[in-house]
Amino acid sequence: MVTADVIVVGGGLHGCSAALQLAKRGASVVLVEKDYIGRHASGANAGGVRQLGRVLAEIPLSVASMEMWHGIEDLVDDHCGFESHGQVKLAESEADLETCRARASALHTAGFEHEEVIDEKQLRELVPAAAPHVVGGMVSRADGAALPFRTVQAFRNKAERLGARIIEGVAVSDIRRDGRDFVAQLADGQTLSAPKLVNAAGAWAGRIAERFGEPVPLEAVAPMLMITERRAPFLKPVVGATSRTLSFKQFANGTVLIGGGYLGRAEPDTNRTILDYAKLGENARTVRDLFPVMHDARIIRCWAGIEARMADGIPVIGPSRTEDGLFHSFGYSLHGFQLGPICGSIIGELVTTGQTNLPISPFSIRRFAPSGRQSTGF
Amino acid sequence: MKTLSHVNDLAEHYDLVVIGAGPAGMAAATLAADKGAQVLLVDENPTFGGQIYRAVSSTPLKDRALLGADYWKGEAIGAAFSQSQADYFPGATVWQLSPELELGISSGGRTAVLHARRVIMATGALERPMPIKGWTLPGVMTAGAAQILLKTSGVAVSGKVVLAGCGPLLWLIAAQYLAAGKRFDAILDTTPRGNWRTAMKDLPGFLTSPYLAKGLKLMAKVRRQAKIISGVTALAAEGEGHLARVRYTAGGREVVIEADHLLLHQGVTPNINMASASNCELEWDDAQLAWKPKLDDWGNTTVPGIAISGDGAGIAGAEAAAERGRITALDALAGLGIISIAQRDEQAKPIRSELNRYDRGRVFLDRLYQPAQQFRVAGEDTIACRCEEVTGGQIRKAVTTLNIAGPNQLKSFLRCGMGPCQGRLCGLTVSETIAEARGSTPEAVGYYRLRAPVKPVTLAELASLKQSETEIRTVARG
């Protein structure tokens, strides 16, 4: 029997970040991961570190997390491949540009200034390779990108150095409340016991929530990505589009990452993802239209990670509705990577002090309670 | 056979798609087409034959004795395939195969998608990587490459030539070169001396093997005509911009010789890239020191509808490959409802007894020619991943300082396996190097998780794919 102050289930970025912050606050932590650290969404996403285009409820968290990203090496002793050349959203028409202006003004009203509308000249300075029809866009200058797996591994290593215990390759076969403690039965026969439990199990987190009587509308999805061979340099910021879905960036090594949230098929029971090439074809057409320089680029690899998407598109963060001592951090719905640092910190605070200064009520699991308040967070 | 030259010539549906036109693929396609199945055979190369019978229908070499009698056995297999009703698409690449047996096929910069009811992969073998210092220098190539040059073009490597490594194919290639009137400045035999001891217990099986007499004859012939240095324990290629010298150690003595060409070979391993990218489960073979697909008695993989035959299913040689191709074809025909299970079993009997003959002595050969550890892992300054230029030292450092457990985790830090060859060449080296650094086994550290495209495909080709009928659901990016 391994006893600790906190059990964290799930070794993705959010689990590792929570373990790090808990250990930093003096808690004894044991983290259990059924595969290896960063095996799924955390290690297989596009690595976008983005405030641009987030729903209002997430912006305070995103802004606080961005502060942490800009000091990431102080936090985890590794640069995580983080580079900040901004994120840009292309406007392909006057109508697109109008959408950008409306967005900027809505943010301004809410007190945020990080998204700026830019005209064609400014856009071409930032993204010289954009197709001739692009008329301008929007930029969030502090944004950037990092290397996903490297980042998770850095959080994990730092958590371990701070005293957290990491168990990889072992699934939790049963978890229940036994008096004061949560008792987790592991597939290899070990038992873990702790008064606090953090559910950071990503696409598998719904099972734990359901185990404690609070089922959630969570779907396991598999957003697809592709990467090219090394190309001559042509792009620094991460680029998206206003009226099409795209995530597009060139790494320092010359390779180009292409995504856009097109979904393959996730099989969470077998860890498999099945790619949908027709949708990747659509993704490729968008790139061809917006970046003519890419027509002869060779795609070396396509993949998808398994992750959780909530019915309302925003995560579940905060204490359980049904079980004292249980805290959730899951369901990041394809945009959780940038939030990793801050959400670990929020969980660290919640578990050790019971409160946080950040506005997390929109993310409460109560929104899914049968008779509860149906907050969407929008 | 009907030769296709454009993706537009492809049908939308086939009963059976065979991938690879070596002995296994040709035999499987011929048998299935002869029984009335609609068959497509796709192959990357411009001509059929695979590597072992490469250019068997087109080689410019007029002297048949040069390549040896075994090579010409491919003629009959090729002739039977030419007379079959199968569609044959040379110079075409299968870049994806889904669990629903949808295939993406690309040729001449164009791509098409088609469906199969059954698929047989006959993707053959590739030469085991032999990472030595300087092996990326021009002037260093695989011995197999030298043999391919001879077969396709009647071109021989000349000047000061050194052949190094181990395995039956090394001796075959040496004999073919000698028969062509070429010479070697040295043949450096890296077979570990201890292998004879471990292989001896399997010698009785080998004594009844059809390979025995042939093998001994070959070796004797080469020994008479070339300078062979055995017990080579270290090897490096040196030069500025091109190979100039080969440095080796034998019997504890270091020697440097001048060389224009160094030909490397240390056996062949199953080409498992497509199998793995198609989600077929793999297993580690401790005698052959390689991964191979998990298969049933009919060559079926763990993915329904996909079978594997020939050396891609585990190394057994060219003659066994054709028989294994026929076995998988019979099961495909039964699956397609063209023959009954009883007919399948009946027709497989003589093929299986033939196969048993080739199996004899295989374990002895596997054990005898197991390459030494120092030639399977990358040394401190030796490049393991040629595409991304990652050294053995970098891998060991990442494993120990960054807490890296396996090849998939390593990719994010060093990019090994992320270049254009998609890990084909470095996969075994990287797994073995990680295993050594962790005091573990390749089986435990695992292999690259391979994904489509199985071969690189251009953005323009992908963009030309038809839009899916299902609604494309999209969400904000992360």
Added chain:
Amino acid sequence: MFQRLPDPSGSPVSFTLDGRPLEGRQGDTVSSALLAAGVETCRSSAVSGEPRAPYCLMGVCFECLVTIDGVGNQQGCLVALRPGMQVETQIGRGKRELAR
């Protein structure tokens, strides 16, 4: 050094390499024609810029990449040589690491 064995069959095939006329034989792949013509180094590595030459000639290693009729990064060992082909080496174009 590479030598054609005496008296091989197959008719000559004319092509150009970096604009210079060369001759291969029917049955050649682009890579085998280049090697037979004495051209070993066909590209520079995309990482260090070091010279590289065909290594496996069977589609595995991607060392034999050349530009054929304007399309870059083609595996020369898998493409049959055709009359009039315009082949270009990729020497000096390889070093693509950005200095940011």
